[in-house]
Amino acid sequence: MTSFPRDIKPVVRLFMQTRSKELLLGAGLSAATVTAGIALLGLSGWFITATALAGLSVTVAATFDVFAPSASIRFLAILRTAARYGERLTTHNATLAVLAALRERLFRGWASAGAARALLNRPARLLFRLTADIDALDSLYLRVLVPAAVAVGTALVASVTLGLMHPLFGVLFGLCLVLVGLGLPLAAGRLALKHARRRTYGIETIRSRTIDLVAGQTDLLMANRLAAQQQAIAAADAYTASADDRLNRIETGVSFGFGLVSTALLVAALLISATLMQTGTITAPIAALGVLVAFAATEPFAALRRGAMEFGRTMLAAKRIAPRLSAVQADFTPTAPAHELAFALQNVAVAHDAAALPALWDVTLELRRGEHMALVGSSGAGKSTLLSLLAGELPLASGMAVALDATLLTQRTELFQDTLRGNLVLAAPDADDDRLRDALAAAGLIADVDALPSGLDTPLGEGGMGLSGGQSRRLALARLFLRDTPLWLLDEPTEGLDGRTARDVLHRLALKAEGRALVIATHIRREAALADLIAVIDGGRITEVSRRGEAAFEKTLGRLRPD
Incomplete structure (x- = not known):
């Protein structure tokens, strides 16, 4: 009392x-x-x-x-x-x-x-x-x-x-x-x-x-x-x-x-x-x-x-x-980097709540605007944590982090019990039907939507029930396309898709990401092949960074899981 x-x-x-x-x-x-x-x-x-x-x-x-x-x-x-x-x-x-x-x-x-x-x-x-x-x-x-x-x-x-x-x-x-x-x-x-x-x-x-x-x-x-x-x-x-x-x-x-x-x-x-x-x-x-x-x-x-x-x-x-109600909301969003950079990390450390050891430590990494990077490493190495840091979802324990405004596409396709339109306008509340259809077309889903009796007004069940796994991923991709941010962060975007669907999704992603900075956390060769750089993360540290054309780049690409 x-x-x-x-x-x-x-x-x-x-x-x-x-x-x-x-x-x-x-x-x-x-x-x-x-x-x-x-x-x-x-x-x-x-x-x-x-x-x-x-x-x-x-x-x-x-x-x-x-x-x-x-x-x-x-x-x-x-x-x-x-x-x-x-x-x-x-x-x-x-x-x-x-x-x-x-x-x-x-x-x-x-x-x-x-x-x-x-x-x-x-x-x-x-x-x-x-x-x-x-x-x-x-x-x-x-x-x-x-x-x-x-x-x-x-x-x-x-x-x-x-x-x-x-x-x-x-x-x-x-x-x-x-x-x-x-x-x-x-x-x-x-x-x-x-x-x-x-x-x-x-x-x-x-x-x-x-x-x-x-x-x-x-x-x-x-x-x-x-x-x-x-x-x-x-x-x-x-x-x-x-x-x-x-x-x-x-x-x-x-x-x-x-x-x-x-x-x-x-x-x-x-x-x-x-x-x-x-x-x-x-x-x-x-x-x-x-x-x-x-x-x-x-x-x-x-x-x-x-x-x-x-x-x-x-x-x-x-x-x-x-x-x-009374707590001051923490702002984890990194500040904007220099003109030519999409993000820059300097001696960064990140720790999850109640974790005994940091998830990331002594990470130094940068990416230029318009470049694409593949972030590879074993499960638990810190790939998703690094993406969350760049997206502004985790605070820094130490170090310096600057990044452009980013959109994160997580491993799970988060869809809601709403219409197709309702799930899309979460990314762009002011988008009209033409813009929504353009995003669906870019994601390769417009033909499926047009075949539905109610089109954009078709209701979905809980978790997007009513769509196949490939259709759900394409819908999430269309939602990403509606977010016009200069930096896109993708966490294993084609995991669980069949090879044909995955290659089509990646092709469409590459077209829409032209001129935009892109970071893909992956352990699949087809996803890493989009990258200009590959950064290897192990135990929460960046152990190697290689650029396309270098022998280390091809060697790292060859070690990844085939398509």
């Missing part, structure tokens, strides 16, 4: 930066709704009682004004209805807009260089942060901040109203209402904090284990671990159900407590009003007004019950999201 202000501050700041006027308006409308409801109930009680008493005397009945109170009651009823509608519309619209902005900010943050790599092996965590954790934050405004502010305001209004009947009555009622009305939710929130967190962890575990079961069922079956994974899911479900049960018990206790307190306050208000009426301090209609105001004033505090139950989940979500 000691970190509560620190955890919640970035979230509240984002709320206010995004829709501050709507959020404040929603809180004001919520207060107006409750105030109008209290006034309506109190005035109605006064009017009914006063009318009944006026009917006992013909003289009083003839002079009693029924129009002003009835008009006021009608006005308050309309005001309460309109304020309630406006409050729901405003608060929910503002909250959803804030959550959308928060989700976008987190997505962009996790798509940045360092964060994306850190979460690569735990996608379930990213999914949970972007869905459940952000959804939990709607309780912060709707069920905690607004109800608490409205409840305190209501207590103040009730205290002033009852204080006009008798000052001590108003002060004591207001103090009791605030102390008990806020004390119960706070106590319930502290009791529910641990169980709400357990429930959140349980749901996250269920989701993660279920994803593992669905995505890895073949591997689990081969390892004879399918039943064990199902049992693990059942255990997480039982853990979550236990936390739910404890939360339900606490909520039941809070509901009973609120009922008891409301009854006690109402009885006290009734007795005090009756005493004041007997002593002649107030009239019977005023006594009825006071009792009904006291009754209505307890209602907003009961609304805090739900917020108390959600408090632990909300605070946990804020704690996990706040560091990403």
Whole structure:
């Protein structure tokens, strides 16, 4: 609990930066709704009682004004209805807009260089942060901040109203209402904090284990671990159900407590009003007004019950999201090199998180603009790490690195469950159909796309399902062609393709890369044959650099895996 202000501050700041006027308006409308409801109930009680008493005397009945109170009651009823509608519309619209902005900010943050790599092996965590954790934050405004502010305001209004009947009555009622009305939710929130967190962890575990079961069922079956994974899911479900049960018990206790307190306050208000009426301090209609105001004033505090139950989940979500909101995003992008160079590395060292040894060390290498380089070496030698460094996805541990703006095509073809157009415009959001078709034609995929009934609007399944391996790679290549950067970085671009498709892809790549700097990490001869230079990397160090026409170049090329 000691970190509560620190955890919640970035979230509240984002709320206010995004829709501050709507959020404040929603809180004001919520207060107006409750105030109008209290006034309506109190005035109605006064009017009914006063009318009944006026009917006992013909003289009083003839002079009693029924129009002003009835008009006021009608006005308050309309005001309460309109304020309630406006409050729901405003608060929910503002909250959803804030959550959308928060989700976008987190997505962009996790798509940045360092964060994306850190979460690569735990996608379930990213999914949970972007869905459940952000959804939990709607309780912060709707069920905690607004109800608490409205409840305190209501207590103040009730205290002033009852204080006009008798000052001590108003002060004591207001103090009791605030102390008990806020004390119960706070106590319930502290009791529910641990169980709400357990429930959140349980749901996250269920989701993660279920994803593992669905995505890895073949591997689990081969390892004879399918039943064990199902049992693990059942255990997480039982853990979550236990936390739910404890939360339900606490909520039941809070509901009973609120009922008891409301009854006690109402009885006290009734007795005090009756005493004041007997002593002649107030009239019977005023006594009825006071009792009904006291009754209505307890209602907003009961609304805090739900917020108390959600408090632990909300605070946990804020704690996990706040560091990403307040952290300064690291910029790993190398600065631009001298005019004639595409990149230059000088005594560079790079280390992965938690790695005992650096992935690259003492690397000195450069490439001129328009030249093509093949980066060769065994698996784990550091080829992909070097490409990630040039792409700005990894920070330097030491040394100097400068590079042009680069686009990286990784080994895996990352396609999404979207249309062909949607997958292409990720690389160029402003590209029109002509430009998209030119890129597809350059990648050798335009004939396949034209043969599809919906063309560019053809939907793809998860991971690009619906396309063959060669078509998926060509689509990724078309996306690369849409990125008009002076430096292209390719990590084994034709791995897994048949020889004919691979040679066609490389031919098209060579045509589009004309005049552009190109680095291909490879261990295949056909890919390295595009290069003007070959750099050999071993154990994170550059051991040899040779240029086309030199004997070392042909010797290194001959050692690579044939087509």
